Amino acid sequence: MWWAGGLAIGIVLILAVALFQPIGVSTQYVVLDGVLLHNVLPDVASKSPYLAKATQGWTLATFEFFFVLGIPLGALVGAMATARFTTRVVPTEWNKRFGSNPGNRLVWSFVGGFLLLFGARFGGGCTSGHMISGVSQLAVSSLVFSSTLFASAIVTARWLYGDWGK
Amino acid sequence: MDLIAGLALGALFGAALQLSGASSHTKITQALRLKDLTIIKLIVVAIGVGLIGVHLLDLSGWAHMKIKDLYLPGIVVAGLIFGVGFAVTGYCPGTALVAAAEGKPDAWVTILGGMLGTLVFAFLFPDLETLLFSFGQYGPVTIHGLLGIQGALLAIPLGGFCLWLAAKLPGSGGAR
Numbered sequence: 001m002w003w004a005g006g007l008a009i010g011i012v013l014i015l016a017v018a019l020f021q022p023i024g025v026s027t028q029y030v031v032l033d034g035v036l037l038h039n040v041l042p043d044v045a046s047k048s049p050y051l052a053k054a055t056q057g058w059t060l061a062t063f064e065f066f067f068v069l070g071i072p073l074g075a076l077v078g079a080m081a082t083a084r085f086t087t088r089v090v091p092t093e094w095n096k097r098f099g100s101n102p103g104n105r106l107v108w109s110f111v112g113g114f115l116l117l118f119g120a121r122f123g124g125g126c127t128s129g130h131m132i133s134g135v136s137q138l139a140v141s142s143l144v145f146s147s148t149l150f151a152s153a154i155v156t157a158r159w160l161y162g163d164w165g166k
Numbered sequence: 167m168d169l170i171a172g173l174a175l176g177a178l179f180g181a182a183l184q185l186s187g188a189s190s191h192t193k194i195t196q197a198l199r200l201k202d203l204t205i206i207k208l209i210v211v212a213i214g215v216g217l218i219g220v221h222l223l224d225l226s227g228w229a230h231m232k233i234k235d236l237y238l239p240g241i242v243v244a245g246l247i248f249g250v251g252f253a254v255t256g257y258c259p260g261t262a263l264v265a266a267a268e269g270k271p272d273a274w275v276t277i278l279g280g281m282l283g284t285l286v287f288a289f290l291f292p293d294l295e296t297l298l299f300s301f302g303q304y305g306p307v308t309i310h311g312l313l314g315i316q317g318a319l320l321a322i323p324l325g326g327f328c329l330w331l332a333a334k335l336p337g338s339g340g341a342r
Binding site for chain 2: 001002003004005006007008009010011012013014015016017018019020021022023025026029030032033034037048049050051054061062063064065066067068069070071072073074075076077078079081082084085086087088089090091092093094102105106108109110111112113114115116117118119120121122123124125126127128129130131132133134135136137138139140141142143144145146147148149150151152153154155156157158160161163
């Protein structure tokens with residue numbers, strides 16, 4: 001199904017570029033943070049020029065945010081169609097290497113999520129915005145980001161999941 | 167109208183990721199360990215189709231292109247940090263949302279960690295900007311722009327190459 005999935009993702013990108021703009025996900029983490037913070041502590045939120053710039057008008061009613069909102073909805077339909085729901089905390093490969101302790105997996109998932117989005121914001125995009133949209137547009141920054149992210153992820157994964165010396 | 171179109175396209179994207187297994191920690195980490203390249207094939211096809219489609223649109227004048235700026239030390243550091251997070255969680259910012267919809271608690275926590283990482287970045291940004299973004303700025307450069315040629319001239323053969331490469335790379339069950 002890799003070819004059908006890849007084709008569908010390519011078509012989503014082409015439609016998005018035709019109608020609005022290339023696809024991206026990680027900016028919407030900023031928008032969600034900004035809107036949530038602005039609701040609770042408006043003064044603090046307004047102090048960050050970065051939040052104010054990404055979240056224009058402190059609203060979630062944009063094409064970009066609704067695109068990201070659609071992702072779990074589509075995934076939910078897919079998961080229902082394939083009956084692939086699971087509440088497992090510890091993935092198989094993690095279990096093989098680090099054991100079945102759920103707290104351990106959750107703490108590292110949090111740390112990993114922190115690095116993932118910190119890196120994405122630092123680089124101005126993620127797998128969607130840089131790798132799919134950016135490389136398709138032949139952007140040099142996206143090619144540099146994608147190559148370094150893969151190099152770093154491959155080295156980390158081979159070390160983390162115990163392929164060294166095998 | 168914009169919102170409905172966004173939701174529909176996002177849902178198509180989310181369903182495609184879910185159905186092709188991109189939200190599976192096992193599939194992602196096996197791809198990164200170069201043991202099962204299914205996810206790599208998926209990405210390469212998406213980029214191949216994207217390269218051809220986006221540049222054909224651009225030729226017709228219908229494309230809304232958006233090229234990200236190149237800032238050299240920053241982009242490399244960013245990619246290195248992202249890569250570590252990708253390997254540890256087995257998710258990217260988009261597939262974490264897919265995995266969360268499948269009920270996986272570690273994906274929910276990944277999203278929460280991501281929201282904190284984003285917030286910390288937002289408040290560090292003024293300092294990071296002066297430190298890292300002040301030099302090595304090249305603006306929104308593209309390969310075809312540097313070569314001074316029409317994008318489609320490069321994108322269509324390259325897109326074709328991606329599709330060929332995806333078909334040639336070993337799938338699951340190949341290298342284990």
